[in-house]
Amino acid sequence: MSSSDHLLTWTIGSVRITRVEERVVDMPWGGLIPTSPELVDGCQPWISPFMSADHTKLLLSVHSFVVTTPETCIVVDTCIGRDDLSIAGDAGFGDRLAEALPGGFEAVDIVVCTHLHFDHVGWNTVEVDGRLQPRFPNARYLVTAAELAAERDQEDGRAFAASIQPLLDASVLDVVEPDHRIDSWVVLASSPGHTPGHVSVRIADGAAQAAITGDLVHSPLQFAHPEASTISDNDPALATTTRERVVDELADTGVLVLGTHFPPPTSGHIRRSGRDVSFEVADEPTSP
Numbered sequence: 001m002s003s004s005d006h007l008l009t010w011t012i013g014s015v016r017i018t019r020v021e022e023r024v025v026d027m028p029w030g031g032l033i034p035t036s037p038e039l040v041d042g043c044q045p046w047i048s049p050f051m052s053a054d055h056t057k058l059l060l061s062v063h064s065f066v067v068t069t070p071e072t073c074i075v076v077d078t079c080i081g082r083d084d085l086s087i088a089g090d091a092g093f094g095d096r097l098a099e100a101l102p103g104g105f106e107a108v109d110i111v112v113c114t115h116l117h118f119d120h121v122g123w124n125t126v127e128v129d130g131r132l133q134p135r136f137p138n139a140r141y142l143v144t145a146a147e148l149a150a151e152r153d154q155e156d157g158r159a160f161a162a163s164i165q166p167l168l169d170a171s172v173l174d175v176v177e178p179d180h181r182i183d184s185w186v187v188l189a190s191s192p193g194h195t196p197g198h199v200s201v202r203i204a205d206g207a208a209q210a211a212i213t214g215d216l217v218h219s220p221l222q223f224a225h226p227e228a229s230t231i232s233d234n235d236p237a238l239a240t241t242t243r244e245r246v247v248d249e250l251a252d253t254g255v256l257v258l259g260t261h262f263p264p265p266t267s268g269h270i271r272r273s274g275r276d277v278s279f280e281v282a283d284e285p286t287s288p
């Protein structure tokens with residue numbers, strides 16, 4: 001991991017991953033993960049970077065990951081980009097995203113929507129001459145069929161109308177399988193429960209591997225306690241099963257885990273010791 005002022009970067013073999021932050025908010029643990037207040041102390045000391053100094057709040061980051069492989073420029077999730085929803089966006093995000101995309105928005109080949117909640121799709125579109133259009137003019141946007149169907153049914157359709165419907169109108173939204181392979185290095189991984197068609201992202205170049213969680217977890221506390229669902233998990237039982245499976249798959253493997261809502265340092269490794277699971281911040285930076 002290396003960092004400029006506000007961009008964190010990791011290198012996985014020939015793949016470069018950059019975190020582009022929109023904002024970090026704090027919120028009471030119990031307001032997002034109802035069972036978490038009594039679990040926090042048992043997750044010390046490794047949980048410390050991901051909560052407030054007084055332990056009462058978790059720090060929730062909203063950021064995109066730019067994943068650049070030898071063949072493909074990918075943006076994983078596009079944050080909030082609006083100010084009329086429960087967490088407001090940050091207008092400066094566009095400049096930071098441009099900084100992480102040396103070829104500009106035109107260079108983006110693929111936008112992965114891990115799911116269609118408002119804090120993951122907000123910068124999908126841009127208003128030009130009063131009309132919402134795809135922000136990345138040459139990109140295909142990827143979503144699963146289950147996710148698209150579920151989000152169409154939402155009562156509050158503001159995010160869908162602003163950030164998804166214009167993609168459908170422009171014929172740039174591709175419905176893909178939850179295990180869709182993007183190129184030799186990047187593949188989607190089904191991780192339902194938070195939403196019906198939720199996907200994570202796996203990156204591999206030989207032995208060097210990383211996993212972008214999406215919202216299968218909102219805090220690394222949930223690796224240690226997979227049953228600790230958030231209030232926004234659509235199917236808490238399925239979300240728990242998914243978290244248990246992912247912990248089984250990734251614990252003690254060396255796969256670098258990048259949390260979609262984890263504040264800096266954002267990355268770490270899942271470790272298991274007997275019945276205890278922890279999330280250990282990577283102390284050795286990967287090469288810039």
Ligand SMILES: [Zn+2]
Pocket residue numbers: 117119120215261
């Ligand atoms: Zn989210």
